[in-house]
Amino acid sequence: MRTRTTTLTLLVAGSLLAAAGCAKEDDEPPSADPAKPRTVTSVAGCGKGSWTDPADLAPDRAPARCSPDTPAPKPLPEERSLTIATGTLSAEYVAPLQMAVAKGEFKKEGLDVRLKVLPTPDALPLLAKGDIDAQWAAPEAAVMNGITSGFDIKWTAGNFSPDPRSKSGLWVKLKKDETASHVPMAGRKLGTMIGKGSVIAYPMNKALKKHGGGLDEIRFQQLGSADVLTALQNGGTDSAWLLDPVWRKVDGDKRYAFLGGQPQAEPLGGLLFGPNLLREDPDAGVALLRAYIRTVNTYFAGDYKADKAFATELAKLLKTDEKVLLSTPSLRMDWEIRAGTTDRLQDAYRAAGVSKGDKVPENKAVDRTLYEEAVGHKP
Template sequence: MSRTTRALCATAVAAGLLFASACAPSSQQNQATDAKQVSVLPAGVSLSGKTGTPAPKPLAQRASLKVGIPSKLELEAPALLAQVYGEFGKENLDVTFVTDTVPNLLTLLGQDKIDLVYAGAQALVFNALRHGVPIRWVSGVASSSPDSGVYMSTKYGSKASDFNPASLKGKNIGVNPGALAAPSEYGLYDLITKGGLKPDDVRMTPFSDIAAMVQALNNGSIDGATLGPPFTASIKPGTAFNAEGGYPDSMQIAGYFATTVLLGEHRDAGVAFFRAVERTVNTHLSGDYHQDTDVMTKMAQQLGTTVETLRIAPSVPFDFNVPAESVASLQKMYQAVPNTLQIDSPVKPEELIDLSLVIDAAQGK
């Protein structure tokens, strides 16, 4: 597939359109093109380490990468702070951040105009892979925060162990825009499934203003809501309880995406990027880093907020792994939403996940 055709395919994916035959991938295009591809973290391999590791390994020649981010979130702090602390410079690497919507960023990725995209593993990622874009999920971002999940009104219980998921039937649940078409709603989908229900059995009300969703939960105008930090701190005591976590440790819902171009001819730059990012986490963003004034001051400056606002939420448990279960679990959720997953056959973990960059980085290669 030519670069032009692949770009058109990526644009069609981002727009949610049906694909022309020109976008149909050959069997060769649908396979990993990088011989080092590793879709499952090998036993005994860790992506975390001690302060100052992995050590810098400067590139022989100065390289540059463009990294797409949809907005400045704490989940993107490892890359943003790697820039601030000069970790990319230590690798002889220049990094430029490009801010845009996820569909636009993935289109640019398919056009080879940017090298990496931070995003949730949305349905359009799976659609893009099936329609010829050689996209790979190359890194996770974090484990689910203990405070994230589906919060139900105390009219329906007081703790998760006593809550019957079947009682969700007919309830009005506040959700993020996109509802079950967004990976952030996996906890709600899991709860619906545990209750033996279908998505249509639950009324989902999307909120673009998450603060307004918290207010609706507090005043009883909705029965529940899918929430995460820092918004969970605004739930009135005794109003709601966490009925289901955001997502289990056995899966990931977001991270960095690249194409086989970065995994192939520009591989050294990709490994250098993740050496810098992993070193930033190991040095500055491990444990309860919210208590580190220097880190928090720099993070607040990058995110355009205040230290006090950031400290409302707990420190993020950064995790670069992408468990294989993530691929199947997210596809099952997207299949439950009409016209969301536009693929003929399920995507297998080994087709999408490639952890070789983060593994090589952690091992100092």
């Protein structure tokens, strides 16, 4: 989710459009079939706090939560094998999926889930064709272009938002007499391993505009993950988008200023479903989300790193150093999707010059009904 390039985005979009053309020659797009209405019933342990109004964009909004170990499993009549693609298995935001596998939460639903590491260019066409069932990613420019081309892909669950203490985001090296309150950004170089077609374009553009810049007014400098911090420190670039835990290296140093990061209480990624779970077997889609939500409620409901034993277990699961894991605040795991997020993302893609044409309407890109069913919320 976090490391994309503009070239990569255009290549993915091109492959999706080409595949869409082939699909339309053979059959109508899968989304042409109307969705069957589903029955939603109340779920024990998931009361009023298990759903929040998508229109609530308050940064201090508490994420939805059920009681631990809920929603309870509802095993499918027959075991279903599912493949979920993810760009990495070591990043902290993938932890709920990793933990759900390790703790047998998917198994409790009658799901045999395989997590498969696949880069976005490979995973998106496979998702659209039904060769994989879900993708742990984000509604990036390539995804939106794929939906425009006719593929049945929707964002069905969120992943996380940052803790208010997190300073993962845009950092600048201050010039003489500059202060953090206003740093003229227009015309400066920005070193990043994140491309313009990534969802991070949205918070990046928002932070730049507060300081007299914008994605169309800065000079992007594509750098490797190991080079971003070095370039910022030695003057090779003026600013940089620093991820966890790299920003800790400059935090507290008066030569640098933090200009902003991902919006609080607004997830920018999570689970994308293709036709398999959206139309052909939505029961399995709800079961997958039920297991994911139960894992969040049981293991990631609050400051999960405060539990030393769990932090040790998590570090081993992610194959990362425990000290590195504990050097940044816990993420706010959040399965819900805010209203208008895909619109704001598309505005940023346009500002970055990687997306043209009409916007994809939210109802074509987002489906909240499956996670709402999992917690028993009736719209």
